[in-house]
Amino acid sequence: xxxxxxxxxxxxxxxxxxxxxxxxxxxxxxxxxxxxxxxxxxxxxxxxxxxxxxxxxxxxxxxxxxxxxxxxxxxxxxxxxxxxxxxxxxxxxxxxxxxxxxxxxxxxxxxxxxxxxxxxxxxxxxxxxxxxxxxxxxxxxxxxxxxxxxxxxxxxxxxxxxxxxxxxxxxxxxxxxxxxxxxxxxxxxxxxxxxxxxxxxxxxxxxxxxxxxxxxxxxxxxxxxxxxxxxxxxxxxxxxxxxxxxxxxxxxxxxxxxxxxxxxxxxxxxxxxxxxxxxxxxxxxxxxxxxxxxxxxxxxxxxxxxxxxxxxxxxxxxxxxxxxxxxxxxxxxxxxxxxxxxxxxxxxxxxxxxx
Numbered sequence: 001x002x003x004x005x006x007x008x009x010x011x012x013x014x015x016x017x018x019x020x021x022x023x024x025x026x027x028x029x030x031x032x033x034x035x036x037x038x039x040x041x042x043x044x045x046x047x048x049x050x051x052x053x054x055x056x057x058x059x060x061x062x063x064x065x066x067x068x069x070x071x072x073x074x075x076x077x078x079x080x081x082x083x084x085x086x087x088x089x090x091x092x093x094x095x096x097x098x099x100x101x102x103x104x105x106x107x108x109x110x111x112x113x114x115x116x117x118x119x120x121x122x123x124x125x126x127x128x129x130x131x132x133x134x135x136x137x138x139x140x141x142x143x144x145x146x147x148x149x150x151x152x153x154x155x156x157x158x159x160x161x162x163x164x165x166x167x168x169x170x171x172x173x174x175x176x177x178x179x180x181x182x183x184x185x186x187x188x189x190x191x192x193x194x195x196x197x198x199x200x201x202x203x204x205x206x207x208x209x210x211x212x213x214x215x216x217x218x219x220x221x222x223x224x225x226x227x228x229x230x231x232x233x234x235x236x237x238x239x240x241x242x243x244x245x246x247x248x249x250x251x252x253x254x255x256x257x258x259x260x261x262x263x264x265x266x267x268x269x270x271x272x273x274x275x276x277x278x279x280x281x282x283x284x285x286x287x288x289x290x291x292x293x294x295x296x297x298x299x300x301x302x303x304x305x306x307x308x309x310x311x312x313x314x315x316x317x318x319x320x321x322x323x324x325x326x327x328x329x330x331x332x333x334x335x336x337x338x339x340x341x342x343x344x345x346x347x348x349x350x351x352x353x354x355x
Contacts, residue, residue: 004074021150032069078142103336118266121327162314165231180206183237213257217249264288287325
């Protein structure tokens, strides 16, 4: 067994907080190991360490300070696994009907109001045998090479796993990078990938929002051409965005300008947020929040770096039950049945790992 994985397993058995993570297309896994169960928060994002932030921007983010943690890193090369497709399902008609009804209501609201897009999500419960965190984490590492793959634990908050394909932002000095990510289809290894107008429009809405939000606080904003990326068994549309943070702006302003993005909330942001609060019927907590390195001295130079990722393709595990979170963007052209099927496809990301 790898020394780092063995160490986090012991930390978990001792009920102590930790996070282990690997950035996309890398082999280096880094772990923050805390010595006690105290909770530290940040709302200004001036501290240094690992941040785990909820969906609601009004709520404080949890900080694992680099000053209070033992930090270890190790290159872990994992062989890609072929996961079984015979996934045990926990879906029931009532869950399906509820989701379809909410999507229908969202489409009607979009057609009769100023709401342009809203992201509707749900949680799916899967019963587990006693949890082996190393097996789950190693499977995530080997299956989702191009994702930010993490396991995060605090005894007062819970155990979370994720393999997210979406960067919220990277900031090195004053240079930042971000992306808009929207549109989903199942990857069936076709050479010619066709995107429908619904997905293309949804992607453009997200890109336009990011451009509008960043222009007042940045210089030299560059928006790349939209491309198709592979995220496990799914394909997404992605547009890369980069720029330089203006002298009068700071990291908190950059985070608040982007989070929550239309890819996880909707447009206009306040109308979409109100619709979500009134209709989803559960608390997202850290799903569609963000996490990652905050003002971290990665290269041991004077330049601090921040690398934050949107908490998608994730699950919480509590008392041998996995709470898997999935959702999709709804526009005026959305068809409720197809939106339901998209969430079913997305849920397989985590359900196959649990097999």
